[in-house]
Amino acid sequence: MRNSTYFVKGWKPVLFQIFAVVLGLFIISPIIYALFISVMPADQILSNPPKIIPRTVILDNYKKAIESTRLGRYMWNSLVIAGISSVVRIITASMAAFAFSFFEFKGKGFLFTLTMGTVMIPGDVVLVTNYQTVAKLGLVNTYLGMMIIFMVSALNIFVMRQNFLSFSKEIKEASEVDGCSNLRFFATILLPLNRPVLTTVFISAFIGTWNTYLWPMLVTNDDAMRTVQVGVTMLNFPDGTVYGPIMAASILVLLPVMVMFIIFRRQIVGGLMGGAIKG
Amino acid sequence: MEKSVKNKKKSLAKKIEPFLYLIPAFIFFLAFTYYPFVKTIFSSFFTVNAMGKIRGFAGLENYISVLRNPAFIQSIKNTLVYVTMSSPLAIFIALILAMIANKKTKLSSVYEMLYAITMAVSLSVAAMIFQLMYNPAIGILNHILNTRFNWLNDKKIAMLAVSLIAVWMNIGYNFLFLLSSVRGISSDVLESADLDGANIFQRTWKIIIPLISPTVFYLICNSLAKNMMMSGLILILTQGGPQGSTETMISFMYKQSVNNLNYNDAYAAAIIAFLITSVAMGVSFSFEKKGVYYN
Numbered sequence: 001m002r003n004s005t006y007f008v009k010g011w012k013p014v015l016f017q018i019f020a021v022v023l024g025l026f027i028i029s030p031i032i033y034a035l036f037i038s039v040m041p042a043d044q045i046l047s048n049p050p051k052i053i054p055r056t057v058i059l060d061n062y063k064k065a066i067e068s069t070r071l072g073r074y075m076w077n078s079l080v081i082a083g084i085s086s087v088v089r090i091i092t093a094s095m096a097a098f099a100f101s102f103f104e105f106k107g108k109g110f111l112f113t114l115t116m117g118t119v120m121i122p123g124d125v126v127l128v129t130n131y132q133t134v135a136k137l138g139l140v141n142t143y144l145g146m147m148i149i150f151m152v153s154a155l156n157i158f159v160m161r162q163n164f165l166s167f168s169k170e171i172k173e174a175s176e177v178d179g180c181s182n183l184r185f186f187a188t189i190l191l192p193l194n195r196p197v198l199t200t201v202f203i204s205a206f207i208g209t210w211n212t213y214l215w216p217m218l219v220t221n222d223d224a225m226r227t228v229q230v231g232v233t234m235l236n237f238p239d240g241t242v243y244g245p246i247m248a249a250s251i252l253v254l255l256p257v258m259v260m261f262i263i264f265r266r267q268i269v270g271g272l273m274g275g276a277i278k279g
Numbered sequence: 280m281e282k283s284v285k286n287k288k289k290s291l292a293k294k295i296e297p298f299l300y301l302i303p304a305f306i307f308f309l310a311f312t313y314y315p316f317v318k319t320i321f322s323s324f325f326t327v328n329a330m331g332k333i334r335g336f337a338g339l340e341n342y343i344s345v346l347r348n349p350a351f352i353q354s355i356k357n358t359l360v361y362v363t364m365s366s367p368l369a370i371f372i373a374l375i376l377a378m379i380a381n382k383k384t385k386l387s388s389v390y391e392m393l394y395a396i397t398m399a400v401s402l403s404v405a406a407m408i409f410q411l412m413y414n415p416a417i418g419i420l421n422h423i424l425n426t427r428f429n430w431l432n433d434k435k436i437a438m439l440a441v442s443l444i445a446v447w448m449n450i451g452y453n454f455l456f457l458l459s460s461v462r463g464i465s466s467d468v469l470e471s472a473d474l475d476g477a478n479i480f481q482r483t484w485k486i487i488i489p490l491i492s493p494t495v496f497y498l499i500c501n502s503l504a505k506n507m508m509m510s511g512l513i514l515i516l517t518q519g520g521p522q523g524s525t526e527t528m529i530s531f532m533y534k535q536s537v538n539n540l541n542y543n544d545a546y547a548a549a550i551i552a553f554l555i556t557s558v559a560m561g562v563s564f565s566f567e568k569k570g571v572y573y574n
Contacts, residue, residue, distance in 0.1 A: 017386040020379055024393025027376075027450065031400070033419060034408045050422045096304035103297035111301060118312045124508040124529045125553045128536045128545050129315035129322075132331050152307035182296060211401035213511045218537065229403040233515050243411055250404045261399040262392060269395075269455055 031254070038062065038247040045243050061244035062252070065235075071249055073224060074231035077143070078210055081227060085147040086205035090198055092152045097160035098186050102172065118154045124214070131218050141222045150209050156201045159271055163197040164190065200271035203264045207257050228253045323546035331542055341547040351548060354519075354526040355555065357438055358507060361527060362559075364442035365449070366502040370495065372446065373453030377461045378483065380454075391458065398451030406515040409444045431517055434524035441512050441525055449505075453498050460494035461487065492571040499563050507556040528552040 025032065033052070037045055038061050040054040065071055099105075100112055123130075130149055139145030167190065175185045191198065216227040226234070232253050235246055261268065323341055326334045345351050376394045380387060412418045413430035421428060430440040464487065472482050488495070510529035513519055519526035519534065529552060536545035 020390040024390040030408045092304040095300040099297040099300035105297045122508045125549045126315035129319050149311045152304045213402045233403045250407045257399045
């Protein structure tokens, strides 16, 4: 009822929508600003008063950002770390969620509390000690060292458990009658039928790890091992015209996540809400 | 006889099976959450050398010494100022946006996306963009506002400038939650308010806010937890300067441990930061009982 009223013909709803979009453009204006600067020649960037709209559009800044820095290498590092740790997270989370939703065992409640209790301990508080652990294991400047603290997440376990709990018990019982082991049920029935939640967890884990800054900075000092997020704050260019290439690099770092966010918005939002509100 | 042994084996296997599925997750939980947490608390009561090795019992000395350190006290104040400036504002703006986007229209998917997308922007990219916007000479902000602020280098406004970045980054996340919450309100409730002749402000304040208060409460807790632990923007943009005016608890901890190898201060600061955050959460939970309506 309420929804249909805005499809009534007339200029008011149209005006409202235009207003809403313009407001949206204002909200993302820092991104638009970065985009404009990234295609501006240096003299326009440095002009006084500053220019907002580029007079001429050039791609030199992008060329410079890619060719005279290790941005490509940083991107690869981030891709490896975000990709692998997100897959590992799905494995650890789905296995734990399977135990919490399909088994009855001693200490289940306690272990689940222990799982959710990790949410109360901020990663930053244990940062220094984790660094010492990783250093002791000889993992400084390695992919494994950068990923190792992102390989499990209580919220992921929680979201998956919610989904698994609503999974039909009849299918599970039928599979038991057929002599299907728990492991086989898990791998060949439960996981494939829960692909949506696996996608959600993967996408949000990927974006989260891709965007993370502090930990990868702490455990790397070798330039070749840096992630994009750390690398983009340390770009050095031979001449003084730094801002154009830096904005170009920023746009390049932003782009994959933006695209993922736009394509998978539904899944990401579903995952967020599932982890926070439900239950 | 043989059968019962087999059954016993089987039932033992059945008993340990669920634990096998939990092992991978718990290895990581124990190694990178519980162990370091316990160890950080434990070490904070000892003197620790630059190699991180425990040298002797210190009691509360580390805490006393770090709390006597004006730089750390300053960082506590700064963090609280930062949280007060950034958390409520980001929720307030997101609420306005959620009210605007509440009704579905032809273009609503477009502006919903625009309102939400800041949550996909990473800390370091946001820092780089705002660093240029804040640039006193060629940045856009002074030009538009017709001001001459030295945003990140003036100790009076540097923290405000950093807070604005955090507000911008958090709008999207808060918006998504508030939108789904506002849309969850049944239209009957709103229509009956319309009939009572409530205007938009009365309607928002008296009807919508109470109904979405659980979500608002969640967002307050979430942003408290996040913002109390903020350090990334500081480490990228100001290094705690000018004159310590933007140092936060965690950036202090980070610099003490990484730059100065002073783990005594770092551990104590980490635990104090944790305690202050817990107290802040506790306070908001006590408000929850008064102000949050679950239906």
